[in-house]
Every structure is written in structure tokens, then in C-alpha cells.
Amino acid sequence: xxxxxxxxxxxxxxxxxxxxxxxxxxxxxxxxxxxxxxxxxxxxxxxxxxxxxxxxxxxxxxxxxxxxxxxxxxxxxxxxxxxxxxxxxxxxxxxxxxxxxxxxxxxxxxxxxxxxxxxxxxxxxxxxxxxxxxxxxxxxxxxxxxxxxxxxxxxxxxxxxxxxxxxxxxxxxxxxxxxxxxxxxxxxxxxxxxxxxxxxxxxxxxxxxxxxxxxxxxxxxxxxxxxxxxxxxxxxxxxxxxxxxxxxxxxxxxxxxxxxxxxxxxxxxxxxxxxxxxxxxxxxxxxxxxxxxxxxxxxxxxxxxxxxxxxxxxxxxxxxxxxxxxxxxxxxxxxxxxxxxxxxxxxxxxxxxxxxxxxxxxxxxxxxxxxxxxxxxxxxxxxxxxxxxxxxxxxxxxxxxxxxxxxxxxxxxxxxxxxxxxxxxxxxxxxxxxxxxxxxxxxxxxxxxxxxxxxxxxxxxxxxxxxxxxxxxxxxxxxxxxxxxxxxx
Amino acid sequence: xxxxxxxxxxxxxxxxxxxxxxxxxxxxxxxxxxxxxxxxxxxxxxxxxxxxxxxxxxxxxxxxxxxxxxxxxxxxxxxxxxxxxxxxxxxxxxxxxxxxxxxxxxxxxxxxxxxxxxxxxxxxxxxxxxxxxxxxxxxxxxxxxxxxxxxxxxxxxxxxxxxxxxxxxxxxxxxxxxxxxxxxxxxxxxxxxxxxxxxxxxxxxxxxxxxxxxxxxxxxxxxxxxxxxxxxxxxxxxxxxxxxxxxxx
Numbered sequence: 001x002x003x004x005x006x007x008x009x010x011x012x013x014x015x016x017x018x019x020x021x022x023x024x025x026x027x028x029x030x031x032x033x034x035x036x037x038x039x040x041x042x043x044x045x046x047x048x049x050x051x052x053x054x055x056x057x058x059x060x061x062x063x064x065x066x067x068x069x070x071x072x073x074x075x076x077x078x079x080x081x082x083x084x085x086x087x088x089x090x091x092x093x094x095x096x097x098x099x100x101x102x103x104x105x106x107x108x109x110x111x112x113x114x115x116x117x118x119x120x121x122x123x124x125x126x127x128x129x130x131x132x133x134x135x136x137x138x139x140x141x142x143x144x145x146x147x148x149x150x151x152x153x154x155x156x157x158x159x160x161x162x163x164x165x166x167x168x169x170x171x172x173x174x175x176x177x178x179x180x181x182x183x184x185x186x187x188x189x190x191x192x193x194x195x196x197x198x199x200x201x202x203x204x205x206x207x208x209x210x211x212x213x214x215x216x217x218x219x220x221x222x223x224x225x226x227x228x229x230x231x232x233x234x235x236x237x238x239x240x241x242x243x244x245x246x247x248x249x250x251x252x253x254x255x256x257x258x259x260x261x262x263x264x265x266x267x268x269x270x271x272x273x274x275x276x277x278x279x280x281x282x283x284x285x286x287x288x289x290x291x292x293x294x295x296x297x298x299x300x301x302x303x304x305x306x307x308x309x310x311x312x313x314x315x316x317x318x319x320x321x322x323x324x325x326x327x328x329x330x331x332x333x334x335x336x337x338x339x340x341x342x343x344x345x346x347x348x349x350x351x352x353x354x355x356x357x358x359x360x361x362x363x364x365x366x367x368x369x370x371x372x373x374x375x376x377x378x379x380x381x382x383x384x385x386x387x388x389x390x391x392x393x394x395x396x397x398x399x400x401x402x403x404x405x406x407x408x409x410x411x412x413x414x415x416x417x418x419x420x421x422x423x424x425x426x427x428x429x430x431x432x433x434x435x436x437x438x439x440x441x442x443x444x445x446x447x448x449x450x451x452x453x454x455x456x457x458x459x460x461x462x463x464x465x466x467x468x469x470x471x472x473x474x475x476x477x478x479x480x481x482x483x484x485x486x487x488x489x
Numbered sequence: 490x491x492x493x494x495x496x497x498x499x500x501x502x503x504x505x506x507x508x509x510x511x512x513x514x515x516x517x518x519x520x521x522x523x524x525x526x527x528x529x530x531x532x533x534x535x536x537x538x539x540x541x542x543x544x545x546x547x548x549x550x551x552x553x554x555x556x557x558x559x560x561x562x563x564x565x566x567x568x569x570x571x572x573x574x575x576x577x578x579x580x581x582x583x584x585x586x587x588x589x590x591x592x593x594x595x596x597x598x599x600x601x602x603x604x605x606x607x608x609x610x611x612x613x614x615x616x617x618x619x620x621x622x623x624x625x626x627x628x629x630x631x632x633x634x635x636x637x638x639x640x641x642x643x644x645x646x647x648x649x650x651x652x653x654x655x656x657x658x659x660x661x662x663x664x665x666x667x668x669x670x671x672x673x674x675x676x677x678x679x680x681x682x683x684x685x686x687x688x689x690x691x692x693x694x695x696x697x698x699x700x701x702x703x704x705x706x707x708x709x710x711x712x713x714x715x716x717x718x719x720x721x722x723x724x725x726x727x728x729x730x731x732x733x734x735x736x737x738x
Binding site for chain 2: 436443444445448456460462
């Protein structure tokens with residue numbers, strides 16, 4: 001299989017963190033620190049309507065009154081929220097209309113990252129150009145969104161959320177904060193106050209989105225928080241597959257990334273949301289630097305028979321705090337969570353999902369695979385909750401942990417609340433160590449130690465990789481190999 | 490072709506092989522027989538470089554090269570293949586993927602061109618048919634849920650595809666019924682050639698009815714204590730290993 005071959009080549013050829021470069025882009029900053037004035041500054045920069053500013057200010061007030069959560073199994077130096085830039089934007093002409101108007105320096109960054117922004121190349125049928133639409137978010141702003149026109153032909157709206165606030169304020173106002181309320185948690189409140197960009201997706205009734213949509217997040221500026229906001233609305237009977245990717249330069253200081261993703265699925269709608277998260281994980285030996293990834297992702301399966309599927313491959317970040325969840329309101333709605341969390345060096349991950357069953361006969365499925373190496377620590381934290389009125393609920397949960405070496409940790413913390421006797425909930429969990437027998441067997445057949453680890457780990461996470469769109473599965477497979485380089489001594 | 494002289498191997502602090510000397514010329518099949526605990530499997534592991542099987546003395550030359558200085562994967566690329574007594578399960582990795590990854594890793598190490606997917610499939614189809622294996626089984630994770638006999642066939646299939654030059658078969662007959670044994674033995678015999686050397690490690694003579702050895706050696710208490718022609722195997726079958734066991738003091 002080509003993918004495995006590529007995995008192995010990737011191991012051999014690549015540096016430990018290949019996206020660690022910094023780009024020298026002329027950048028405009030808001031003054032450092034956070035205040036109501038900074039919130040106003042961001043809102044004004046974006047040319048937002050008055051109601052949006054008030055919404056942000058209310059969120060800011062709520063945030064001031066909240067305390068940073070400490071229940072996750074992660075340890076880190078407190079974040080100094082006044083020592084961050086909340087807005088950093090590459091200087092360029094106001095809202096480039098086409099790719100030609102985008103700063104070539106910026107395009108070069110994305111080219112280096114392997115992100116296809118050359119819509120023309122794809123349209124012209126250039127060989128090998130992947131056919132999916134990209135919204136490229138650089139620090140605080142979206143720099144370009146491809147295929148907008150082609151998507152508009154079928155009524156699909158795919159644009160930066162800042163633009164959607166101007167062009168489709170009624171849709172944004174109706175749904176923004178309806179899944180993750182501003183006061184949901186500390187980081188969600190912070191995001192609501194200062195988010196600067198992100199993607200907005202609307203799929204009209206009955207439309208099957210003709211291509212994969214993706215947003216690619218890049219943090220470049222130093223001392224800058226990235227607060228993106230993504231809102232996806234799948235109207236009745238529609239379908240969309242969406243992918244998010246992220247990278248950041250190697251820096252000694254920690255950087256904060258506090259995103260909010262809201263998904264609304266109406267009757268018979270289906271949304272597949274995939275993430276390949278590869279933020280800079282910090283120095284593997286000292287733990288210095290790296291991204292704090294404090295993210296709130298939630299889907300509201302509002303409609304009957306609606307379906308949302310989260311797939312995540314988490315390989316980066318110094319600290320991950322993330323629980324993509326589904327509120328299963330609709331009857332026979334279904335939620336899925338497929339996760340691969342790989343930690344190495346000094347990384348810490350506390351991640352999992354919440355499946356809140358409110359609708360009758362709603363179903364959920366959770367497959368979580370944790371791979372821990374080095375001195376890292378990984379926790380699966382999940383909640384399956386069944387409302388008293390939700391009859392016929394089914395859930396299946398499987399949590400598997402693979403330990404590489406003797407200094408890492410892995411924990412599984414499942415919460416189950418069944419308030420209806422008809423619920424059928426299954427939970428399976430395993431913890432295994434990468435076996436010497438398997439390693440030797442693979443080496444005896446000709447694989448080097450690192451190739452053997454990559455192959456075995458890819459086998460361990462295969463169930464989840466299969467849930468990713470194909471191009472990204474290959475990408476993720478490579479990432480698995482790279483993330484575990486040097487994990488066996 | 491393979492020359493082992495005065496090999497001492499310890500596992501942990503425990504000496505297992507204590508001065509083993511053995512020569513296998515190109516084109517020959519040598520059987521290693523011996524009682525349980527004599528060090529037969531240790532010999533296979535030591536030759537293939539399993540970590541924890543440390544050579545404390547002696548030397549192994551393979552095609553004139555110091556085999557003990559090489560990593561397991563390097564030995565594999567130079568033609569060393571160990572058919573495991575208990576083949577290992579590899580969850581999530583389809584057998585086809587595993588073997589092709591291994592083959593191409595070896596080819597890269599030797600500076601040869603890799604095998605393309607279609608060419609590989611063609612090779613596998615032919616080889617699996619010869620071993621009367623169901624091709625669909627090869628799409629399943631390697632050895633996971635395979636029966637004992639299927640696992641052994643899988644080992645021989647890998648051997649056929651990787652085309653090694655030093656073939657070490659560790660108790661390949663265990664767990665095989667008579668039909669499977671015949672198929673596996675046919676597979677092994679098909680690989681006999683003037684530029685290959687083969688070590689057949691077995692407790693019972695049965696396998697040697699199907700894979701005819703040129704020489705038979707008795708391994709007891711970590712050393713070769715007797716060597717002879719195929720007739721030695723028959724004698725062992727009749728008399729047992731008692732006379733080779735260390736006498737109680």
C-alpha cells in the first residue's frame with residue numbers, strides 16, 4: 001500500500017517537526033493585552049454590526065467573572081492573558097478578491113505547508129492538484145478562500161466568518177452561540193469576546209456539498225493567541241465533509257489557541273468533521289514552548305435522523321484540552337467520535353467527547369485510540385449521558401491505549417449517566433504496551449526499529465484512520481510516524 | 490556459507506548456548522534436533538538478532554561477513570529469515586501491507602528498486618496459490634485470528650516472497666496436521682537451491698520425512714553433541730534424546 005510506503009519514507013526523510021518555520025510577514029497588531037477596548041478594536045477592524053459588538057462585550061464581561069478550569073489532568077504555567085496579542089493580521093490590501101491579490105509571501109507559506117490554494121490549477125486540471133476548497137486562516141484573519149464561486153452555484157456558502165457577518169448577518173445571528181453559549185466555559189467565553197476569524201459554512205436543504213471543505217489554521221506571529229470561530233450549518237437533508245488542519249512555528253514561549261466550533265445539523269442532515277491537529281508540541285526534551293490548545297467543539301444534532309461525526313488526529317500541541325461533543329436532540333439522531341491522540345516528549349493531552357442523548361432512539365459511537373510515548377501523558381475523558389425521556393438510546397464506547405516506553409502515562413476517565421432504563425450502553429477499554437515480540441518480528445522481516453514502530457502504531461489506529469477522507473488519511477498516517485520518531489530508545 | 494564457531498549466547502544472565510560450532514555450506518539443508526530446553530530456539534533468535542539474546546563469545550560468519558555486528562533489519566536485508574515457532578499477531582496491519590512493506594524495506598536497504606503494487610499482487614497471487622491459501626485472508630490483519638496452521642503457512646508465504654538465502658525454520662511442523670505439513674514442506678522444498686542454506690530446527694523426525702536434510706545435528710545443553718546424515722534423525726526417533734542429556738551427577 002502506497003500509504004504505508006509513504007509513512008516509512010516520511011520517517012526517514014523528515015525533521016521532527018517540519019512546520020516549525022517562521023515567516024517574515026508584515027503584520028499589524030492590536031495593542032497587547034485584553035480589555036473592552038481591545039474587543040471594540042477587533043469588532044471595528046472587522047466592520048461588524050452593532051449587535052455583534054454587544055455580543056462580544058457581554059461575553060467579555062462573563063469571561064471576567066469566570067475562572068480558568070483546573071479539572072483536566074494537565075499541568076502548565078498559568079497563562080498571562082495581558083501579555084498576549086489578541087489580533088495579528090498580515091498587512092495586505094483590504095479583502096483580496098482573488099488569489100492574484102494575495103501577498104505572494106503568504107502564498108509561499110501555504111505552498112511550503114503543502115496547502116493547495118491554487119484554485120486555477122485545479123480548475124485547469126493540473127495533475128495531482130487535490131480538489132477541495134480551502135479557507136486559509138493566518139494568525140487572526142482569513143487570507144483566502146478558494147472555490148467560493150463554484151460552491152455558490154449550488155447554494156453552499158463557504159467564507160470567512162467575518163465576511164459572513166457582513167453578507168449573511170441573519171444566518172450568523174440565528175446560529176452563533178446557539179450550540180456553545182458564550183458562558184459555556186472559560187475559553188469559550190474568551191473566544192466569544194475576541195475571536196477574529198474562522199470559517200462559516202451553510203449547506204442549503206437537500207444539497208450534498210460537491211467537494212470537501214477545509215480550513216487551514218496557521219499561527220505565525222509570536223506572543224499571539226489564535227481565537228478562531230467556526231460555524232457550520234447543515235440544513236435539512238444536506239451533507240458536508242469538512243476538514244481542519246493546523247500548524248505553528250517552533251517558538252520557545254507557549255502560544256494560546258482557544259477555538260470554538262459549532263455545528264448545527266437539521267433533520268436528515270449529515271456533517272463529517274475531521275481534524276488533523278499538528279500544532280508545535282514544544283521541545284521534546286525540555287517541554288519548552290508549544291501550543292496550548294484549549295478548544296470547544298460541539299455539534300447540535302437538532303433535527304430528527306441528523307448525524308454528526310467527529311474524527312480527530314491529535315499529534316501536536318504542548319497541551320490539548322478538547323472534547324468534541326454531540327447533543328443528540330433529534331429522534332434517531334446519531335453522533336460519532338473517532339479519535340487518535342498521540343503524545344510524545346512532554347506533551348499532555350486531556351481529550352475525549354460528550355454524547356448527550358436527549359432524543360428518542362438516538363445513537364452514539366466512540367472509538368478513542370491513545371498512543372503515548374516519551375514522558376508524555378494522555379487522558380481520555382468522556383461522558384455518555386441519557387436523558388430520562390430518551391428511550392431506546394444506544395452507545396458503544398471503545399477506548400484503547402498503547403504505551404511506548406516506560407515513562408509515559410495513559411488514563412481513561414469515562415463518565416456514564418443513564419437516566420432511562422431502556423438505554424443500552426457498552427464500554428470497552430484496553431491498555432497495551434508496544435510489544436517487543438511485535439517489534440522484533442517486524443524487524444526480522446526487514447523493517448528498521450522506527451519503521452516497525454510506525455507500522456505497528458498505524459495498525460493500532462487503523463480503525464480511526466479509515467474514517468478520514470482519503471487524502472488526509474495518508475497525511476495523518478505520515479504524521480503518526482513523524483510524531484513518534486525517537487520514541488523507542 | 491554459514492559458519493558458527495564456539496558461539497556462546499546468554500539470555501539475561503543465563504547461558505543457553507555454550508560453545509556451539511556449526512557449518513552450513515551453500516545449497517545444504519541441515520536439521521537441528523534436540524530435547525526441549527537445549528537452546529534450539531535460542532539459536533534461531535541469536536542468528537536473527539533478537540534483542541536480549543546476547544552473544545558473549547564466539548563468532549558467526551554469513552557469506553564471509555560478521556553477522557553478529559548487524560541489526561536485525563540489516564540481517565534480514567542480507568537474506569536471514571526466521572520462520573517463527575509462534576508467529577506474532579500484528580493487529581490492524583493487513584498481511585499484504587506487512588509483507589510488501591518488509592519486502593520494499595529490504596530492497597531499499599540493498600539499493601534495489603521497490604516492487605510496485607501490481608507486480609507485488611501478482612507475486613502474492615502465485616505464491617499463495619502454491620501454498621493453497623485463500624487470497625482474501627491476506628487482506629486481514631497479519632496472523633490475527635489465524636489458526637496455527639494458517640500462521641505457519643503465512644510464514645512460508647513470507648519466506649517465498651522475501652526470497653531469503655539463510656532460511657531458519659523453528660519448529661515449523663508444530664501445530665500442523667498432516668495435509669498442512671505436506672503443503673508447507675512442499676513450499677519449503679521449492680525454495681531449496683544451490684545458493685541458499687537452510688536450518689531446520691525440530692523436535693521430531695516427522696518433518697524430516699518431507700524436508701530431507703543433508704545433515705542432522707543434535708543440539709543438547711547448548712552445544713552440538715552429535716552430527717550425522719539423515720539416518721541420525723531416524724535413530725533419534727527410535728532411541729530418544731536420553732543418551733545426549735547431561736548425566737545426573
